Amino acid sequence: MLPEALLVSAPGKVILHGEHAVVHGKVALAEALNLRTFLRIKPHQDGKVRLSLPNIGAKRDWDVSKLQLLQTAFLDSGEPTAPTPEHMEKLKVFAGFTTDSSDSERLAVLAFLYLYLFICRKQRPLPSMDIMVWSELPTGAGLGSSAAYSVCLAAALLASCEEITGRLKEGVTSAGWTEEELNLINRWAFLGEKVIHGNPSGVDNSVSTWGGALRFQGGNISSLQRIPELRILLTNTKVPRSTKALVARVKDRLVKFPEIMNPLLASIDAISRECERVLGMMAVTPAPEQYVVLEELIDMNQHHLNAIGVGHASLDRLCQLTASHGLHSKLTGAGGGGCGFTLLRPGLEQSVVESAKQALTGCGFECWETTIGAPGISLHSPSSLKADVLRALNGL
Known part of the structure; x- marks a missing residue:
């Protein structure tokens, strides 16, 4: 487990052309939108996991010991291929949502719990951490806000568990990941999207992971190598x-x-x-x-x-x-x-x-x-972020 806090961000998306036609086998072009979701993850040793989502007014915390029992109850295999109904039912019971909980809060919390339990499954004990997520993206507007959330969660948890790089080189303020690491981030983010949407296309999380512009046709995704902003x-x-x-x-x-x-x-x-x-x-x-x-x-x-x-x-x-x-x-x-x-x-x-x-x-x-045409998922130093973003991530 990385000892220090880390900051990541991921972009939303815009469909340039091909929406709806892509459902019928035609080409669609999507580009990363330079409105981003930011996540700060801070490890600690107090036996708690805290999740703060100020955009939707949600704040939750759990005892690591109880999360450990939940993990033991349903993580009996290797990497998942999709959330099962049994997984989702156990997570819902554990989360204990009230009648005041919005749909956005329910889905965001379930996606976090699912990714946390699976990505951190090799950690003993499970890690204590504070997670703050703040976004420039409006929710429910078709701009990929849930995908940016899932991509940020996947990257931050993988980095914290040292499954991918989690440290910036000296003198560097922002950086991305290798193609292999991006594939791993995208695979986990897609599972987060499955928790939220059931049967997503994979377009949104792919754009948020790789950034730039992507071409979609018949389930195949490829990057446009050279594009203007x-x-x-x-x-x-x-x-x-x-x-x-x-x-x-x-x-x-x-x-x-x-x-x-x-x-x-x-x-x-x-x-x-x-x-x-x-x-x-x-x-x-x-x-x-x-x-x-x-x-x-x-x-x-x-x-x-x-x-x-x-x-x-x-x-x-x-x-x-x-x-x-x-x-x-x-x-x-x-x-x-x-x-x-x-x-x-x-x-x-x-x-x-x-x-x-x-x-x-x-x-x-x-x-x-x-x-x-913005960059995809990125790792940041505090100095690379705008003052208003830092204030939001610090809960000010």
């Missing part, structure tokens, strides 16, 4: 939606109108592939006209997403308002509300961005000016 305005319409219902709506339309829907899905696939090609060119020889192409692809895909049935009046309003400022937007994720992003090309006057943000917030939306 893109500035965006991210907007949360705050309109709730059901991903499951929206996926079912697209499937129903595909069954009902195959001759219409199949060409639309093929066209979305072509948009994803063209975007991938342009991003590759931008990384080598950037040119202003490439942003014009990206804007055209954004506009076309947004129309396609409306046509396949996942648009919403709030997203239409978002696109109309940004278009009135000469900007180009599309939904990201499931649609039906949720979030959209607006590309901010280089040289754009800040007054235009501020004017667009003012118009969007005037509709009750929430906006962040940020970038995509």
